[in-house]
Amino acid sequence: MTDYLDPRFPGPDPYAPLGEHPSFDLTSDDFANGGTFKEPQLGGNDVSPQLSWSGFPAETKSFAITCFDPDAPTAAGFWHWAVFNIPADVTELPSGAGDETLGGIAQAVTLVGDSGKRGYYGPNPPAGHAPHRYLFAVHALDVAELDVPADATPTVLGFNLYFHTLARSIYWGWHENK
Structure with missing residues (x-):
């Protein structure tokens, strides 16, 4: 599902090179799919949004979550x-x-993002640049644990997700700093 493709946004479809995968239900109580974010989710406040998912493949052994700004x-x-x-x-x-501990889920590994923070960093595009999309992707995986070091980059995680994703759903919002 590529409802996040829209001519208002300057960036590409970052998931196009990753192949087609089935989708499943992904929702948030904190923002509408394709809508704008509330103040707590924005950069500087950095309160990650509520996310829930269902309908993923029965053979799913673990999940990964990413948030990416392609713009x-x-x-x-x-x-x-x-x-x-x-x-x-x-x-x-x-x-x-x-946060760094993903709310106390012991097995979960949170990487340092491009902000330099280990944990969620909210939308904060440069003033006057353009509206930016923030793509929350939940990846259903075929392994219980990925062998990715805790000091790896999200790009290294993305490379590993390419080989282990059974299904992927994307829920997105946008923000602009004028």
Whole structure:
């Protein structure tokens, strides 16, 4: 599902090179799919949104969650959040769970994003650049644990997700600093 493709946004479809995968239900109580964010989720406040998912493949052994801004004025976008090794029986994260410990889920590994922070960093595009999309992707994986070091980059995680994703759902919002 590529409802996040819209001519208002300057960046590419970052998931196009990653192949087609089935989708599943992904929702948030904190913002509407394709809508704008509330103040707590924005950069500087950095309260990760509530997310819940269902309908993923029965053979799912773990999940990874990423938040990516493909519209950042860089050649590589901007990673706002990357966490993996979320057990398959976890199907919801409450608001604010995006800290370093993912709300106390022991197996989960949270990487340092492009902000330099280990945990969720909210939308904060450069003033006057353009509206930016923030793509929250939940990846259903075929392994219980990915062998990715805790000091790896979100790009390294993304490379590993390419080989282990059974299904992927994207829920997105946007923000602009004028």
